[in-house]
Amino acid sequence: MNSTVDELKVAEDKVDHLLGEEYEHAPVPMAARRSAFSVTMVWVGFPMIITGAMTGSILVLGMGFSRALIAMIIGNLIMLAYVGLLGHLGVKSGMNFGLIASQVFGRKGYVLASGLLSSLLLGWYAVQTGITGALISSTYNLNYVAMTVIAGLLYIGITFVGVRGLHYIGMISAPLFVILGVWVAGHAASTTTWSAIYNYAGNNGVATMSMGVGLTVVIALFIDAGTVTADFNRWAKTPAASFGATFSAFPFANIVAMMVGGVMTAALATPNANPFGADNMFGYMNKMQLGWLSVLAFLFLYINLGSVCSHCLYNASTGWSRITGTHMRLMAVVLGVIGIAIAAGNVWAFFIQWLSLLGIVAPPIGAIIIVDKYITRPEVNTATADWRAPAFIAWAVGSVVAFIVEEVMPGLSTAISAMVVAGIAYWALAALKVRKLQTA
Structure with a gap:
């Protein structure tokens, strides 16, 4: 058994030497940091995706074009601030999310926050892989499971390369999306007028989505990855490079993607359009025959x-490599296979429910870390306890309030409610602790 473990470790070390160390358990040293261009390519290639265009279509169908545009702008500016602050922590310390979270939630407590977000992100991998298989299958009449497996294996390969792989796929994916996305939006817009697009009222002329829900959809689309942004931004050399990379994603890339879908949907004004079916930029290109x-x-x-x-x-x-004490590349293979199996079960169909869940449980985590590292304990750079109760209490309060908002006040934003309430609750608990110490 020990010899097998040793052999595995030797193999992992050889791969790290060939492809580069990923620093799962330690800060990224300055000598290993990457250029501003590289970190920007990592980020810009993330939100500029067809799923973002689908989300833009959903917003325009539910809110009408003009109100959806407002939701896109406000939601992305909130994401810029949220991700920018969390990303700065990564570049300043060189630490990934798990290392930073251990200072806020505790040496053992961070496992709950990091494990939850990592599992949600694995779910996203499965959702997007399933969408790939479904669109290819329905469009070209190919086997869904086979196309999903092929997609999943390709994506595991990219991840296995590490942060360099994310850089290279971003360099290819983002320009290709801009070219094709602008063409699709422009071609669809040429069938009508920009006035008609702007005044598009929603599906069948009816707006059914509130501004609060629209903001939640925009924020929840990348709130999980935005919360663990230190995983990416720790590779930046300077705070300016970190912020520039964040800005390339929010608002730039995310709004470009959403606008492609939104403009296409408003221009075509297809009754009961299905963005997850054929009514998206992929389907539009194939309809040209x-x-x-x-x-x-x-x-x-x-x-x-x-x-x-x-x-x-x-x-x-x-x-999960941080939690289990293993290597990122090993976990990429293990989790990737699990994700493929989940995707083959059609889990992508629960896309909207997934966004709703993210809007409740993810925003409090980042808000608590921001308040802790910028306001209440900016001087603390190490984990001081196994479990930190204030962080978990604030997390629970924020999520419960968000759940109540979703059930009782659906017109408001669950994501913003969760974020604001959790941050205030954590700050209040810290202030109460200071007052007790002063009066003791």
């Missing part, structure tokens, strides 16, 4: 969703 464009669309789908899947699997693998 041009052989070369269909081939390009096929390749584009695998490359584009390969970007988001590899990012999600990287985050999940980094988190």
Whole structure:
């Protein structure tokens, strides 16, 4: 048994030497940090995806174009602040999310926060892999399971390369999306007027989604990956490079993706459009019935969703490797196989429910870390306890309030409610502790 473990460790060390160390258990040293361009490519290739365009379509169908545009802008500015602050912690310390979370939630307590987010990100990997298989299967009449397995294996390969793999897939995926996305949006817009697009009122002329729900959809789309942003931003050399990379994702890349879907949906005004079926940019390209464009669309789908899947699997693998004391690449293979099995079971169909769950449980984690590291305990750089009760109490309060908001006040944003309430609760608990110490 020991010899097998030793052999596995030797093999992992050889792979790390060949592909580069991923620093799962220690801060990234400055000598290993990557260029501002590289970190930007990692981030810009993440949100600029067809799923973002689908989300833009959902927003426009539910809110109408003008109100959806407002939700996109406000939601992405909130994400810029949220991810920017958390990313700064990564570049300042060189630590990944798990290492930073251990200072806030405790040496043992961080496992709950990191394990939850890593599992949710594994779910995202499965969702996006399933969407790849479903769209390829329905469009080209190919076997769904086979296409899903092929996609999943390709995405595992990208993740296995490490942060370099995310850099390279971003360099290919983002420009390709811009070219094809702008063409699709422009071609669809040419069938009507920009005035008609802007004044599009929603599906069948009816807006059914509130601004609060719209904001939650925008925020929840990347709130989990945004919370573990230190996994990416720890590779930046300077705070400016970290912020620039974050800005390339939120608002730039995310709004570009959402606008492609939103403009296309408003321009075509298809009754009861199904963005997860054929009513998306992938389906639009195939409807042109041009052989070369269909081939390009096929390749584009695998490359584009390969970007988001590899990012999600990287985050999940980094988190679980820290928890289990193993290597990121080993966990990428193990978790990737699990994700493929889940995707083959059609889990992507629960996309909206998934966003709802993320809007409740994920935002409090990042809000608590921000308050802790910037306001209440900025001087603390190590884990001081196994479990830190204030962090878990604030997390529970924020999530419970968000659940109540979703059930009782559906017009408000669960994501923003969870974030704000958890942050205030954590700050209040810290202030109460200080007051007790002063009066003791």
